[in-house]
Amino acid sequence: MVFSSWRPIKQAMERAGFMKFWIFIPLIFLTLFFPFFLSQYWLHVMIISLFYVMMASSWNLIAGYTGQISFAHAAFAGVGAYVSGMLAVNMGIPAWLGILIGTSIAGLLGLGLGYLCIRMGGIYLSLTTLGFSEILRIIITNEDRWTRGTMGLQIPGFFIEYSKMSYYFLFLIVSVFFLWVIYRLIHSEMGLSFRAVLNDELAASSSGIDTIRVRILAFTISSAMAGMAGGLYGHYLMLITPDIPSLGQMFLVLAMAVIGGMGSFIGPILGAFILEILSEYIRIYGEYHVLLFGLVALGMARFAPEGIMGLLEKRWRLRKIS
Amino acid sequence: MAEFLMYLTNGLVMGVINAISAIGVSLVVGIMRVINFAHGELYIFAGYFSYHLSLTFGLSPILAMPLSVIFVFLMGILMERFLIRPTYGDEMYSLIITFVLSIILQNIALLIFGPYPNKPPTLISGATSLFGLFHYGNQRLLSFIISIAILLSVFYLIKRTWFGKSVRAISQDREMASLMGIDHLKINMLSFGLGAALAGAAGVIIAPIFPVTPTGSSAISLTAFVVVVLGGMGSLKGCVVGGLILGILENLGAAYISTMYRHIFGFIILILVLVFRPWGLFGQRT
Amino acid sequence: MRERILEGKGVTKSFGGLMAIHKVDFYLNEGEIVGLIGPNGAGKTTLFNVISGIYPLDEGELFFNGTSISSLKPFEICRLGIGRTFQIVRPFLKMTCLENILIGLIGRGERQKHLREKKKEARFYLEFVGLKGRENSVAKDLTLIEKKRLEMARALATNPKLLLLDEVLAGLNPSEILQALELIHIIRSQLRVTIFWIEHVMGAMMKASDRIIVLNQGEKIKEGKPEEIVSDPQVIEAYLGESNA
Secondary structure, three states: OHHHHHHHHHHHHHHOOOOOHHHHHHHHHHHHHHHHHOOHHHHHHHHHHHHHHHHHHHHHHHHHHHOOOOOOHHHHHHHHHHHHHHHHHHHOOOHHHHHHHHHHHHHHHHHHHHHHHHOOOHHHHHHHHHHHHHHHHHHHHHOHHHHOHHHOEEOOOOOOOOOHHHHHHHHHHHHHHHHHHHHHHHOOHHHHHHHHHHHOHHHHHHOOOOHHHHHHHHHHHHHHHHHHHHHHHHHHHOEEOOOOOOHHHHHHHHHHHHHHOOOOOOHHHHHHHHHHHHHHHHOOOOOOHHHHHHHHHHHHHHHOOOHHHHHHHHHHHHHHHO | OHHHHHHHHHHHHHHHHHHHHHHHHHHHHHHHOOOOOOHHHHHHHHHHHHHHHHHOOOOOHHHHHHHHHHHHHHHHHHHHHHHHHHHOOOHHHHHHHHHHHHHHHHHHHHHHHOOOOEOOOOOOOOEEEEOOOEEEEHHHHHHHHHHHHHHHHHHHHHHHOHHHHHHHHHHHOHHHHHHOOOOHHHHHHHHHHHHHHHHHHHHHHHOOOOOEOHHHHHHHHHHHHHHHHHHOOOOHHHHHHHHHHHHHHHHHHHHHOOOOOOOHHHHHHHHHHHHHOOOOOOOOOO | OOOEEEEEEEEEEEEOOEEEEEEEEEEEEOOOEEEEEOOOOOOHHHHHHHHOOOOOOOEEEEEEOOEEOOOOOHHHHHHHOEEEOOOOOOOOOOOEHHHHHHHHHHOOOOOOOOHHHHHHHHHHHHHHOOOOOOOOOEHHHOOHHHHHHHHHHHHHHOOOOEEEEEOOOOOOOHHHHHHHHHHHHHHHHHOOOEEEEEOOOHHHHHHHOOEEEEEEOOEEEEEEOHHHHHOOHHHHHHHHHHHHO
């Protein structure tokens, strides 16, 4: 009864393209409570989680919504981080500009790779992105005159004065922006085309959808997003290493999307927060979180492919019936 | 000149080993449309099994090597039966599952075997003079001979046996094959196992020459994939030719251009193939 | 003199060593309902796949309203005006009925219309095939005949001038078959769509088609009016030969 008065507001918000109403509750927590009540350590964990929210959601755009498994997502983040970082260190370019340049380069590389492989089918994309990821890591590790290799490159931060709170809000704003873009995209005609391609590419093609163009577009947008996320991440940590574009990072992003729920909007967000926070707890005992997440992800992919979101939705549907 | 020939010979030796590894991938791709991302890990596991069986358990290498291959064959069968089979028809999930599996296996290898490189004992020591120009390790020569033997056996298997004929029928036209009464599930399982076994074979052959480490597995998988794309998906002949080309190019490139960027030649080849001839040397134009 | 909307000359397609269709000549006049029959493995679906661009042809030529379509991609052929349904029905299972039909509309490639307008038009097609009220049902929850109707609606939404129907009547009971035939009739008369259809339900096909083309082992063996085909000895033998083998 209380909620009936909310309805016009809710309708107005939905028409304006904002996310569903009840998501605002956690959003309020995130913006108002957390930054002021969390310790510096947990603020850091939140910032890292938001980085993974950006990465997992943008990976989900291609994997969950168009069915293309790319292994270059972490590599694109690495592109963003290193381009922006090296421009800052060597040419004094401010972080915000460096990040934009890094994003564009990541997007262009995504366009190029996508154009090369997507014509040939999903398997080729996965193979080529795997190769791209490895090669990028090798180049970064070997060209240590420029990149300082595995020792890491120190780069300036985004803000002149360091403040975890500022970074928190920066990451929050960009994350919300990403999610808004993804949401609008999914609910547009293009989004319908994505899902058609995911469901049945042949039928989509026979119904007039230029499936190759659709997939290349999704891939390009997603790689640009990874580039931006990587750029921000680099300027936050202020130290970039070849770990960023590594397959280990790629695995984490994939696990977050798979465990959270591929193909759903909230799934990757859930997955990012859950896995990142869990890994902080597990790290106390040792570096076992990768193995553990791997086993869980394997189990999910095998028995519950829709992830946690899928399981929750099934429960909800059953409850509706009974 | 002697130097060049030596690098060339290295290339040939690596090339046939690449070919074996690549056939392991190609077989599974051709029949099941599944790419086994855990390929490199199976390769490494075989190397480690071979090492431990020889050194920790004191088995002679002649026993340790085939035994390791059999272990890996069984691993492949289990993988297919419990993980891959339920994902039939869904390319995406098999990619995810084999990728996650590769990460899991990598981490398990780190835990069980440790991060240090291990080299099982060689079967032969010493060197022979080749072409009267340089001395070449006997173990490598032996590896070359064993590899050729394995390749010939695989070709015989595919061309002459019931299994091979079923495999060829299925990869040409799945519906036709099932209409002819070929037992899909059994063939798939055996092929996956064979693919794993070939990865293992390559691993045990290489291990006495180059030590195995858990972190090298991605590069191994990648090399196999590049060979398959270069040779053409589904073409066994292509795997051999592709493997040799890649082996020679990588060795010459590493020797004359840069050792650190050894693996980049493979990637460059991959890109060139995709740009100019995506179906590979012997593949079918779709 | 009617225009030839679809024409194939010497169409040949083989897979590996197997010849699926061999030098097939055929044509369809605008506004006709033409049936394509033949025993299993005769190459009927292969011919459809070649026409709709899924397989490239090895030899021969294909013309749609005078334009050569031999080297076009499926989505281009669809946009030119050829729609189709599939032998094993293929709606987008995880999408709703409305969304399925919307894809057909989106596939037309018209940028101008707003999504809201397209939704209205989608609802028209939904009603046209008899699925009114099922707009938000997810396709995988539909019965077989409902899925077939949905696939039909999606194909119609692409605004085809020629519709390729692949065994639409398979799996339907007699009353459903009558409903489907009525729908096909209305599609031809109201929407002015030419129909080329593959069918095994002979009675229905003979009644509804203007003309029949018969394929056997990849070759066209006969073509003519239904009455002629039904009594033709060559055709009967082709089918008998199949049931003996």
